[in-house]
Amino acid sequence: MSVSPSTESAADPRRVRAALLRKVAGSPEMAALGAAMARVVGMASSDDRGTQDLTRYVLSDAALTKRILRLVNTVRYRTASGMAVTTISRAITLLGFDNVKTTALAMLLVDGLAAAPADDPHARRVRVELEAALCASLVGGELGHASSWPAAEEAAFAALFKNLGPLLVAVHENERYLEVQALAAAGEHTPGQAARMILGCGYEALSEAVLDAWQMPAAMARVQAPPPDGVLPVALEREEWMRQVAAFSLDVARLLGRTHDPAGTPEAQGLLERYGIALGLDAACLEALFETVASSLAGLLQSMGLQPVPRLERRDGKEPEGLPNVLLLATLGAGEAEEQGVHPSGKPRNAAELLLAGVQDVTQMRACGERKANEIMLAVLETLHQALGFRFAALVLKDVRTGQFRARASFGLEDKGIQDGFAFPSAVPGGARDIFHLALANDADLVITDAHAPRIHDLLPAWHRILLPDAASFVVLPLVVGKAQLGMFYADRTVEAPEGIPPDETALIKALKVQVLTALGCAPGV
Structure with a gap:
């Protein structure tokens, strides 16, 4: 049975549009979501800095870290050796920088909608639109x-x-969403026409307005506009190609959302007729695309702890009675194993197990020919940071041009000034030796359980006491080959760590250092 639009929305769609924009883009929660998504979109992939920024961003969110690692360890991405991937650095290598960025965006979108009302019908509608976006x-x-x-x-x-437009309307204006669906289902109006009548603007225009409000790149907002009707020609400009791809992608998502076997259907033939020339697709390519995307979507939903929405719920906009609530966005962690215990210092009690997994990860990276020194060092740094529970960890390398040791990468503190400020000269005027120069000169791995002890405090350089005044315990792991002092790993906590590092963990840390030194030896000039 169709539902006629309410008198208020039909009579004054402009008022509905203005109120809707304030709600879906102007609220503090939505503004925060937009800022986070804009940050991820803006991460450049052209150099190692981009990989470091993405790794740090993922690690700053424990839930996101778990989901990325769950995704990379699904059957689709599992390595030939069968060993689990335990570091985000390795996950980026296997999944690809852009895949991880897209996955992070998708997961931000999921989490940003966790406050959707939990009544079953509403939640299912949100899930249908969310799954279509993913x-x-x-x-x-x-x-x-x-x-x-x-x-x-x-x-x-x-x-x-x-x-984005239908999704946000489903979340924030459920009644309007139902009115649009009902008007389109009556058969006299397209979904776009129905949205304009009820909301005062089409869904694409709403998406574009929200992206503008979130300060996304202007081109990203412009490509939300629908391409012309009919058969599309090969695009002459990148922006037009992006517009075609975005429209085609959503059409494919809608089709996959209605049926498990879309190949050969009239809808699939319609996609080929409209987009085939523009995107270089034939029937075989489209069928392969259906299979690949369906498999990838299953893995993505699995990594988020979500079940696909049953196809039956999507036919003609009808929803069967008595189906369970499959949204559960606020309890994505439900059913996961409980966290391993930690020492009072924050160090995981299963540190040896985590270190061993990191050693296996790095060993496999090198065995597979992934010998880029920076990737190896980032993976080791991440392992030390996560496995030993440090609040800040930095890779410090010697800059041959300036004669300084400088932090080249770090995890754990968002303040970029900390990494930039972690620098000291390779030679100290007057020959005075502080704790870092002594560690380098003697190639000694240092585990400082109480940095406030007088004899230790006296050996701390002034720059360190100013930069990290709350460092209560830390480790220094020099990277030295022969007499060449290449740099070090540094990591600290804000509390004392009386448990120290036992022999089994020490052996694994040394194994990680060997991998780094070997990688550096294969990359002269680093």
Whole structure:
């Protein structure tokens, strides 16, 4: 049975549009979501700095870290050796920088909608739109990987945002969402026309307005506009290609949301007729795309602890009675194993197990020919930070141009000034030796359980006492080959760590150092 639009919304759609924009883009919660998503979109992938920034961003969110690691350890991505991946650095190597960025965006979107009302019908509607957005991003990613357009990976982001309008309306204006659905289901209006009548603007225009409010790149907002009707020609500009991909991706997502076997259906044939020439697709390519995206979506939902929405719920907008609430966005961690215990210092009690997993990870990276020194060092730094529970960990390398040791990468503190400030000269005027120069000169791994002890405090340089005044315990792991002092790993806590580092953990840390030194030896000039 169709539902007619309410008198208020039909009579004054402009008022509805203004109120809707204030709610979906202007609230503090939505503004925070937009800022987080804009930050991820803005991360450049052209150099090692981008990888470091993405790794640090993921590690700053424990839930996001778990989900990325769950994803990379699903059957689709599991390594040939069968060993579990335990570091985000390794996950980025296996999944790809852009895949991890897209996944992080998708998970931000999921978490940002955790406050949706939990009544079953409403929650299912939100889940249908959310799953369509996630599926569209996977379609866009596949087309981006196969494209020769510059920065084609952004197609995944554009496709994810293509369904932002319906998704946010489903979350924040459920009654309006139902009115649009009912008006379109009556058959006299397209979904776009129905949205304009009820909301005062089409869903694409709403998505574009929200992205503008979130200060996303202007091009990302512009490509939300629908392409012309009919058969689409090959795009002459990247932005037009992105617009085609975003529209196609959502159309594919809607089709996959209605049926488990879309190949050969009239809808699939319609997609080929409209998009085939523009995107270089034939029936075989489209069928392979359906299979790949369906598999990827299953893995993505699994990594988030979500079950796919049953297809039966989506036919003609009807919802069967008595189905369980499958949203559960506020309890994504439900059913996970309880966290391992930690010492009062914050060090995990299973540190040896985590260190061993890190050693295996790094060993496999090198065995597979992934010998880029910076990737190896980032993976080791991440392992030390996570496995031993440090609040701040830094990789410090000698800059041959300035004669200084400087932190080149760090995890644990968002303040970039900390990493930039972690620098000291390779030679101290007057020959005075502090704790860092002594460790380097003697190639001695130091475990300082109480940095406030007078004899230790006296050996701390002034720059360290100013930069990290609350460091109560720390480790220094020099990287020395022969007489060449290459740098060190540094990591600290704000509390004392009387448990120290037992022999089994010490052996694993030394094994990690050997991997780094070997990688540095294979990369002269680092």
